[in-house]
Amino acid sequence: MIINVKKYQLDGIPLSIYESNDFHDKPVIFSFQGFTGYKDGDYFKREDALARLGFIVVGIDSILHGERCIELFEQKTYAEKMKDINQIIVQTAEDAVMLYEKYIKHMDRVIKNELYAIGVSMGGAISIYLSTIYPLKKAVSIVGSPSMVEFYKYKQVQYGWDQDFYYLRNLDYFEHFDPVIHNDRIQCPLFLTAGLQDDVIPYTFAQMLKGKDITIKLYDTPHMPNQAQFDDAYQFLLERGF
């Protein structure tokens, strides 16, 4: 099997699209990376794996990440950058919807209106948030947090941020977007993994998400996931009529 990878820059947003070299129509899956990561850097090669499983995989650099990074943001410390994590999550999800509706669903061999999402860590949060603003078929979060507000409070304590105007405005603003608070907006089955030893995104955050079609599975790992999480995620994506 040959996997073709095409690089695009659509509306200034860099994408890598992975597809197996056959002529079958395929559904699209967005693949979102973690905080400070980039679209072609997955240690577990999930884009390749998903392309082999029959998806058209769209890797997208989150705003301020990868080829969308800017010097102004790069100069900040990790802790300072983290203050914008919820904004990055929301903006990247909105970018994905726009790109899908405007371009991707009109591309050759794309099965329209059958969109999936998968992400790791911050990418998992993007997948979960995306399920609240777009009718995905399924979404996967590997070691991501579905919570915006409580997660932000956790990071405030972890990094010792001042509870200043910026912090308080972000906390208030993202109440309106938080999938845990607005779980009624989730439009598809979700699969979430979490690590029992994870101190970056403790497993309790995954467990905050309630809903009738939500599966949460815990693994004996730190924040770095293991292959089993991806294998279980792929099985979830493929089962029930893919």
Add this chain to the structure above:
Amino acid sequence: MEINEYIFDGIPLTTYEKNNDTKKPLIFFFHGFTGDKDKNIMGRGEKLADMGFFVVAMDAYLHGQRMPLLEKQRSNLSKYEDIIEIAIHTANDAKTLYHKYFKHLNQVDANGFYVYGVSMGSLSAFYLATTEPLLKALVALVPTPSFVAYYKEKAESYGFNHGFSYERKLAFYETIDPLLNYEKMQHCHIFIGVGKHDQVVNPTYAIELQSKLNHVILKTYDTGHDSTPEMLQHSYAFLKEAMNQ
């Protein structure tokens, strides 16, 4: 005069305001293509602050300090193919910034805001007028309110790539074009200054908007794609009146 620099949501901002306790209406300044918030404001930040505004000048999306390396490597022609997306993204950024941060400042009026847009900045201004009911008034200098017709004109004159993404862009622009959706701007007071010799942005689209929306004030000046002192004075007079309404 207080001038401050901020980075909110990864967006570099310069604010200008008179150092007093008065609550002030906020005005966004949107610069032109290939410009930035500091190079292109040319004294207007201080002037508008003197008039009583809380001025927010921002780098447009993919411009100024928001330009990633990938973008720096593109030619201006290639970048121009995304000018409408840049304008839309910038408008959406401004809307978010107002609602998320600025309207919660003690010195900012939370009941609405204003926009001052030049050239590409006017695209953001007009688009924002169709999506934000709290936009009270806008100034658009050497502007275009058109997405579709303007883009087609530029595609011809600049030789854009035609093909999949071009067709997809036009289909998308049709749904949100401010000139085609002019009724959505009924709530917004609009001042337009055009240069009768403007060969960069054809005044015809602004003139068409005025024919459709009779509350639009349009003035023509003996200039090209530039503002003149008279155009600026008229824009300030318009804003002063709009503030008092």
